Amino acid sequence: MNRFFEENGITIDKKSGDDEILKQGTVDFYTFSYYVSSCESADPSVAAAEGGNIIGGCSNPYLKASDWGWQIDPKGLRYTLNELYDRYQIPLMVVENGLGAYDKLEEDGSIHDNYRIDYLRAHVEQMKEAVKDGIEL
Numbered sequence: 001m002n003r004f005f006e007e008n009g010i011t012i013d014k015k016s017g018d019d020e021i022l023k024q025g026t027v028d029f030y031t032f033s034y035y036v037s038s039c040e041s042a043d044p045s046v047a048a049a050e051g052g053n054i055i056g057g058c059s060n061p062y063l064k065a066s067d068w069g070w071q072i073d074p075k076g077l078r079y080t081l082n083e084l085y086d087r088y089q090i091p092l093m094v095v096e097n098g099l100g101a102y103d104k105l106e107e108d109g110s111i112h113d114n115y116r117i118d119y120l121r122a123h124v125e126q127m128k129e130a131v132k133d134g135i136e137l
Helices: 002-007 018-025 044-050 073-090 114-132
Strands: 031-032 092-094
Touching: 002 044, 031 073, 073 092
Parallel strands: 031 092
Antiparallel strands: none
């Protein structure tokens, strides 16, 4: 950021001791939501044709997708956990994760959603693997 500030004529008025005060105000853990991973293609026609998951990109041909086209990528969660922990070196907490699906309501009002259980199980298994990788989760 110092370079950005310098190149854009921005001056931060810092006093002696400000850096220590800022360092004391850092967070103790990092929370995030994880639902999908995304891919990119060097071929613009691929991304344009597919429209990507949520915010662009293209689908991964090796992954299954939910009813809404969100790619199901439990290993992507483990990868994300490793990347975030490597960067910030503080405990991580997944606060949201789940599967949207067209659930079939049975006559008795129940929903047999083994697909959702499988989705969550696969993601929890990858979280356990991340802990074995040394991630504080």
